[in-house]
Amino acid sequence: MTMISQLPELKSLLTPACQILTDPNDAKFVDYLKRWTDIDLKAPGAIVLPTSESDCQKIVQWASKSSVPFVMKSGGHSEYSTIGSNGIILDLSLYKGVEVDISSGTATLKGSVLSKDVATALAEAGYFAALGNGNTVGAIPYFLAGGASLTPSITGFGADQILSAHLITAKGELVDVTDETHPDLLYGLRGAGQFFGLVTQLVIKCHPLHALGNDQGTIWAGSFVFPLSRAEEVTSVMKDLMNDDRHGTAGLMMIMAPPPARNPCLVIATKYTGDPKNAPEAYKALYELQPIVANGASVPIQNANDAQDALGAKGDFKRFGIIGLQRFNQGSFLKIIELWRELVAECPDAINTSFNFKWDSRPAKQPNSESAMGLHDIRYFLNNFIWHTDAKNRAKVDEYNNKAYALMRSDDNEEDFVDFPPGRVGPVNRRYRGGERIARLRSLKKEWDPTGVFTNQLLD
Numbered sequence: 001m002t003m004i005s006q007l008p009e010l011k012s013l014l015t016p017a018c019q020i021l022t023d024p025n026d027a028k029f030v031d032y033l034k035r036w037t038d039i040d041l042k043a044p045g046a047i048v049l050p051t052s053e054s055d056c057q058k059i060v061q062w063a064s065k066s067s068v069p070f071v072m073k074s075g076g077h078s079e080y081s082t083i084g085s086n087g088i089i090l091d092l093s094l095y096k097g098v099e100v101d102i103s104s105g106t107a108t109l110k111g112s113v114l115s116k117d118v119a120t121a122l123a124e125a126g127y128f129a130a131l132g133n134g135n136t137v138g139a140i141p142y143f144l145a146g147g148a149s150l151t152p153s154i155t156g157f158g159a160d161q162i163l164s165a166h167l168i169t170a171k172g173e174l175v176d177v178t179d180e181t182h183p184d185l186l187y188g189l190r191g192a193g194q195f196f197g198l199v200t201q202l203v204i205k206c207h208p209l210h211a212l213g214n215d216q217g218t219i220w221a222g223s224f225v226f227p228l229s230r231a232e233e234v235t236s237v238m239k240d241l242m243n244d245d246r247h248g249t250a251g252l253m254m255i256m257a258p259p260p261a262r263n264p265c266l267v268i269a270t271k272y273t274g275d276p277k278n279a280p281e282a283y284k285a286l287y288e289l290q291p292i293v294a295n296g297a298s299v300p301i302q303n304a305n306d307a308q309d310a311l312g313a314k315g316d317f318k319r320f321g322i323i324g325l326q327r328f329n330q331g332s333f334l335k336i337i338e339l340w341r342e343l344v345a346e347c348p349d350a351i352n353t354s355f356n357f358k359w360d361s362r363p364a365k366q367p368n369s370e371s372a373m374g375l376h377d378i379r380y381f382l383n384n385f386i387w388h389t390d391a392k393n394r395a396k397v398d399e400y401n402n403k404a405y406a407l408m409r410s411d412d413n414e415e416d417f418v419d420f421p422p423g424r425v426g427p428v429n430r431r432y433r434g435g436e437r438i439a440r441l442r443s444l445k446k447e448w449d450p451t452g453v454f455t456n457q458l459l460d
């Protein structure tokens with residue numbers, strides 16, 4: 001029996017509002033297939049849209065019984081919510097929600113709820129959470145994959161906020177994962193959670209808005225723009241600023257050519273947490289360099305990412321190239337400026353690509369509970385944003401990104417290399433650091449998903 005011939009049976013199991021799309025030429029199919037990136041994008045045999053937790057469970061049970069491979073899709077911002085014509089996409093778009101429990105300071109996230117919707121609901125209730133910088137990123141996959149948050153020194157990583165979950169396992173069972181029922185599995189969900197099952201609901205810890213260090217629930221965001229020719233003096237100042245934990249500074253040092261003028265420049269996109277009155281003092285050294293542009297303002301935390309919404313657009317070949325770093329190597333950074341120039345000269349379609357150094361002046365808050373997330377000691381990242389349009393240049397653009405990694409890692413021993421978990425590339429020990437952590441995760445994977453229904457990660 002073909003997979004397509006079994007779909008009527010699946011349809012009969014689901015509540016009437018669910019949809020099953022099978023025609024790749026149908027406008028709805030085309031729309032639901034769109035992803036943030038076209039890298040490796042494939043057309044599935046069907047896109048199945050459940051509307052409830054019990055629908056999700058029935059789909060997983062049906063797929064398991066019929067041996068149909070599937071992937072889940074929430075916000076569609078990864079390279080992994082895609083599958084070929086032999087499989088189905090379990091698209092959670094029609095099942096979503098967020099409920100804030102003011103008395104306990106927790107929130108229950110459901111299905112495909114997006115980060116911005118969570119941030120808005122929380123702010124209305126007087127809270128914020130350890131969300132990241134993509135409004136349209138699916139909140140559940142973000143937390144499950146580790147969650148490099150906007151506020152690491154105040155909240156810690158996203159994964160550390162996870163209090164409990166509803167998980168549909170490879171066998172199609174719906175499991176309530178709590179500290180009491182399955183503490184080990186809960187540990188795995190905190191950072192490696194996309195590899196153990198379909199998470200229909202996630203309960204996370206929230207923080208009162210005043211924990212941001214002001215009564216308005218705001219974060220200060222600014223940008224300082226310099227010509228690339230001034231990179232040496234700017235990075236000399238930044239080296240000290242990024243390492244000064246008296247101020248809660250954070251942000252990205254970006255080598256880019258922004259539209260419309262496309263003049264290559266160094267943009268320092270900054271954040272400041274605390275009393276916004278103190279932000280100009282924290283960034284005094286940058287103001288004193290007299291940038292071409294210097295601006296900054298307080299923004300309500302739930303709107304802190306709105307200025308970057310264009311980066312969330314769907315389509316084209318996009319990828320974040322992220323590695324953790326132990327230090328800022330100024331010489332290497334100056335060399336990657338030259339690399340970026342070579343990249344855009346050789347691949348003009350990559351003009352939107354920026355090579356970025358990310359910093360947080362303060363260390364991440366340590367978690368209160370055990371977590372599979374293992375990057376708490378990392379304050380620095382190379383956070384390249386790859387964006388190009390010509391398929392012919394796919395390999396070449398990646399090659400430049402890899403050269404940038406090699407330059408920034410030139411002072412490190414290979415055993416110190418750190419990869420960012422959502423990237424899923426490179427050896428697993430660079431993402432989940434420490435032999436004990438990896439052994440524990442592998443054993444959990446064997447117990448809960450031995451045949452790799454939810455990817456072969458941790459089985460290889």
Ligand SMILES: Cc1cc2nc3c(=O)[nH]c(=O)nc-3n(C[C@H](O)[C@H](O)[C@H](O)COP(=O)(O)OP(=O)(O)OC[C@H]3O[C@@H](n4cnc5c(N)ncnc54)[C@H](O)[C@@H]3O)c2cc1C
Pocket residue numbers: 036071072073074075076077078079080081092111131132133134136137138139140141142144145146147148149150193194197198199200311312422
């Ligand atoms: C513009 C942008 C900004 C970003 N900012 C940050 C940031 O600040 N910090 C950070 O840490 N990361 C960030 N990321 C990375 C992002 O958090 C991860 O790629 C995340 O997994 C994307 O989730 P999604 O739902 O949007 O993507 P999807 O492609 O829909 O899902 C991602 C993966 O999770 C699986 N999945 C989907 N739903 C579920 C579910 N309910 N249960 C289990 N698995 C599921 C999918 O099969 C897929 O493998 C950013 C990415 C982009 C594109």
